[in-house]
Amino acid sequence: MKGRRFLWMSGLGLVLFGIAIWLLFHQELSSKRPIEEFHLSMELKELDRAQVDEVLEPYLGKSFWDVELNKIQADLVRLDWVSQAVVKRSWPDQLKISIVEQNPVARWGNDGLVNHKGEVFFPNNLQRFEHFVRLEGRIENSAGLLAKLAEFQQKLNEIGWTVERLQETANGVWEIHILDGPTLILDQQDQHHKFQRFLAAYPDLKNGFRKSAQVYDLRYSNGFAIKLKEAKASTLSDNNR
Template sequence: MYKQNQKPSDESARRSRGASRGNEKKQARYIPWRRLLVLTTVCALAGSLLWFWPALMKWVNQPIARVEVRSTFNYLERGDVEKQLAPWLENRFFYLDLEEMRRVVLEMPWVREASLRREWPNTLVVRLEERKPIARWQDDGLIDVDGEVFRPGLLDVFSKLPKLAGPEDRSQDVMQQYLAFSQVIRPLGVAVRELRLSTTDSWWLKVDHVDVNLGRDRRMERLQRFIRLYHSRLDDRWQDVRRVDLRYLNGASVAWKQL
């Protein structure tokens, strides 16, 4: 019985090995043409891209051929702005350092704010906000409504602006005080022509042609005292007044022009 059972088992094994060798031959003959085609196409595209990349980048990344400077140009000169930007315009479109260019433009005295952007293929757009001078500062500068001091050079055309003075780091305080004083005395029909803050925090102003000394403390209270004095004693003889000193506790002294 044992030998009879052994023969069929050997025969089955031979058949199994034969079938396995047949499958191996079929697998060996199978070639993944679709994968090969995709891989070949990808390699061809990659090679073409590498070949044409320098020419493509040269076409996309063009030199700057046009600069548009947009501003009100009340005080700025377009040519001065372009001159400041000229060293950076040698770079191509995508190589422009916009942050550095903005920093350089903001160093121009008349520029309050600036923004720069690219317009493909070859344009740089520059938007500028000019400073608006409110007064002269010291003898060599101007000050804007934000209290920022700037020095544009020639100041002859601004000789009629009021003059402010004080420590440089207190310029915003001086500007704010000037605006407050001006608003208070404007109904009198007179104007603040000069305002000065001393190093001891004492305030002095020139109202029209008259020197007005407010001192250090309670300056708005003392200015109200000046207004009352103007209405009661000074209005009719305003042209004869030379100086008003309000540093007293409850009064004021008036110096008159000599006739």
Template sequence: MNKTPLLAGLVVVGIVLVAGLWLRAGLIGAERWPVRWLDVEGELHRTSAGQIRSAAVGPASTGFFATDLDAVRGAVEALPWVAAATVGRHWPDALHIRVVEHRPVARWNEDRLLSDQGKVFEVSGSSSMQGMASLEGPEARREEVLENWRLMRRRLAAVGQDINHVRLDERGAWTVRLDSGQILALGRESVHERLERYVLVHDELRARGRPIARVDLRYTNGLSVRWADEAGPEVAQRG
């Protein structure tokens, strides 16, 4: 019979028991083994190292050995701009905290921000942030809205256009507003094929020298245009 695994297990159990007794006796508590340093690492733009230390200092006050690293991580991740944190001990008296911040790419349903990882988060003052598109849709389809926005934006860049707003309504219909003010009605089906139809006629429409209010692409073959300088019905442009 191989006794090595059994002996190793007993050693581990013994170490845990001794550590527990020492902790209760205060031998490895905060007074004897305090955390003196909180080292912060990460590419920080919205959160300061001071804010991270302030969040961590409370749960780290129980000492180097007794500190619950998950509690420290949770306190740091509760900061609005922090997406994720990892915490480790660094002998003899420091905790190393590595932080990854949210990188906002768009607004989500008006009052929140959407990160490049598809996570929704809230921060104060987000309404004053400029230069981000607004995405709108059901929570359950958030990742789909984000992915379609990225694909549409990439395709529209070929004709010098960018997206100001994307909306996916309750019926599953897509509407896009460009930075130029144009509205593209894409409907519920073949959204990217319909967008491609717009891209193909973009230069022709621009050559007319008239501002466009709305392009309806919900046709099987073609589109219709409403010009911004007229109040009449849309003019059909068949493919």
């Protein structure tokens, strides 16, 4: 019984040793195999395929096992429309590339776009995005501006207004530019109350004020001011609306 077990264990050991030798030999041969091609696993919408090819082509002919996947991914992410990139080896001589493109939801000033996470990126061509809402402010607060845009637009839906441009000034004042309409100016202090007060009062304003209004300044503690296009201003308090 012990002899049979010894023979069985010896045989198993030889088999495992043989497998280990084969794997080492196979990996040694494989490490010298060059990368012959790369394959994109999705269709590109905004990203130029030529840009991807330019990044990947220098890696063709490199060792299948020695090529640095993290470096390729980093090179791809530097492309203006790439949000994420994953590169994997595919035996025997292929790289598989998966790319997540940026999802723009707003403009950033004159030169950039803002994605759905509030991150700013700068593609080469912005022509198709001229109609997007424009955000302006500190780039480190881009996500905050995007959140404010959603907040303000939700409130302005009550009176049928659409934000065309939202700007946060250096002193924390918000300028809300309405599409084909006036501009709202709002500060940080008691902001929610001031905005709601304006929304409640707007339907009762005379048509002359509505048509001639260029700026609604909501920063007053007891009402808001209207700057007219004819450069005349009228201040409305809680008592004379």
